[in-house]
Amino acid sequence: xxxxxxxxxxxxxxxxxxxxxxxxxxxxxxxxxxxxxxxxxxxxxxxxxxxxxxxxxxxxxxxxxxxxxxxxxxxxxxxxxxxxxxxxxxxxxxxxxxxxxxxxxxxxxxxxxxxxxxxxxxxxxxxxxxxxxxxxxxxxxxxxxxxxxxxxxxxxxxxxxxxxxxxxxxxxxxxxxxxxxxxxxxxxxxxxxxxxxxxxxxxxxxxxxxxxxxxxxxxxxxxxxxxxxxxxxxxxxxxxxxxxxxxxxxxxxxxxxxxxxxxxxxxxxxxxxxxxxxxxxxxxxxxxxxxxxxxxxxxxxxxxxxxxxxxxxxxxxxxxxxxxxxxxxxxxxxxxxxxxxxxxxxxxxxxxxxxxxxxxxxxxxxxxxxxxxxxxxxxxxxxxxxxxxxxxxxxxxxxxxxxxxxxxxxxxxxxxxxxxxxxxxxxxxxxxxxxxxxxxxxxxxxxxxxxxxxx
Numbered sequence: 080x081x082x083x084x085x086x087x088x089x090x091x092x093x094x095x096x097x098x099x100x101x102x103x104x105x106x107x108x109x110x111x112x113x114x115x116x117x118x119x120x121x122x123x124x125x126x127x128x129x130x131x132x133x134x135x136x137x138x139x140x141x142x143x144x145x146x147x148x149x150x151x152x153x154x155x156x157x158x159x160x161x162x163x164x165x166x167x168x169x170x171x172x173x174x175x176x177x178x179x180x181x182x183x184x185x186x187x188x189x190x191x192x193x194x195x196x197x198x199x200x201x202x203x204x205x206x207x208x209x210x211x212x213x214x215x216x217x218x219x220x221x222x223x224x225x226x227x228x229x230x231x232x233x234x235x236x237x238x239x240x241x242x243x244x245x246x247x248x249x250x251x252x253x254x255x256x257x258x259x260x261x262x263x264x265x266x267x268x269x270x271x272x273x274x275x276x277x278x279x280x281x282x283x284x285x286x287x288x289x290x291x292x293x294x295x296x297x298x299x300x301x302x303x304x305x306x307x308x309x310x311x312x313x314x315x316x317x318x319x320x321x322x323x324x325x326x327x328x329x330x331x332x333x334x335x336x337x338x339x340x341x342x343x344x345x346x347x348x349x350x351x352x353x354x355x356x357x358x359x360x361x362x363x364x365x366x367x368x369x370x371x372x373x374x375x376x377x378x379x380x381x382x383x384x385x386x387x388x389x390x391x392x393x394x395x396x397x398x399x400x401x402x403x404x405x406x407x408x409x410x411x412x413x414x415x416x417x418x419x420x421x422x423x424x425x426x427x428x429x430x431x432x433x434x435x436x437x438x439x440x441x442x443x444x445x446x447x448x449x450x451x452x453x454x455x456x457x458x459x460x461x462x463x464x465x466x467x468x469x470x471x472x473x474x475x476x477x478x479x480x481x482x483x484x485x486x487x488x489x490x491x492x493x494x495x496x497x498x499x500x501x502x503x504x505x506x507x508x509x510x511x512x513x514x515x516x517x518x519x520x521x522x523x524x525x526x527x528x529x530x531x532x533x534x
Contacts, residue, residue: 194476363391396452
């Protein structure tokens, strides 16, 4: 196994003095190894598409309060309505919370779903990343793959130096808040994870590209031996994937995409800033709006799916958790970040190709509780979409006068994911993936189809 070594970090070293973090395997002698070339080969088996459609999926950790954000009920009793007032937007007839003034001025570039149904009642990100319930009899071995893993399996990478699926999600101490992983899609299609200040790990350390090329020639000499006995020509194909692996290691493209110092400082400021080390309420995600900018840079560089988890929205009330105080703190920061992202996509001509989805695991109770909070409410929730060539500037669905039930056009999680797949050029009606037992599965459940209002 070929390894690229950095100078050892003695504080986190193995018994042989090599740092756990600072080595990278780039080739494998064994036929069963999951080296970088192997992963590239497995991804390629699904077929590489020529277009570069992409999705940015933003998960609002803990369940955002739909009736305080985008579905206000000003005429409801005070214990339902809350203190915030609705304001008009640049789309006649659409009103949203007064704490989202930037969004109000560009609502024509967003689509709101006010009638999302079928959520589970527990804090679990599973449904937001897979479109499936956390438990079910039909679940394949390993579990349902998350959306990004299936896209990586079906479409592979657009640029060999950029992984097709990148996660910018921060680790949450509450396990179910975290991404579920590739599941039945297999480990070859797991997200490339990059969190915090570890960008330097993406570049070669302690070795020049000339030395890397020398090691590549050594690997090639071993491969030649195997090639001579491989009548199927498989080794000839593997050369391609080894070259792709070398490309990822030697290309600055990924490291540069993750480096916000390469960006115009005025644009970085436009998105806003946050503290990557401050996890909200201790078990949520940190409030890091610059992740939205990093996501844009990644899809522009070639990623197909980028996931982001953002802040903590589980406001039950009580000490330091008064829902309306938290909303006055969080809503303006989110308003600044999400509008910066969508505006940025439009200015760069990416709005037809890059879809943006924002949502959480459920809604909140219509009635404000005695602790000045709202509790879990799976009966109806909201979603915010933009880009992807979708018909924006509209609201899909409605709720009853208290905001507790879908009153018209209930929308399922599966329909939202079907829409994202179609935006990527994947036909959910005919496309399947196979699990470890060879059984085919459709990408979305219950025959869900793309939202006709959007596509």
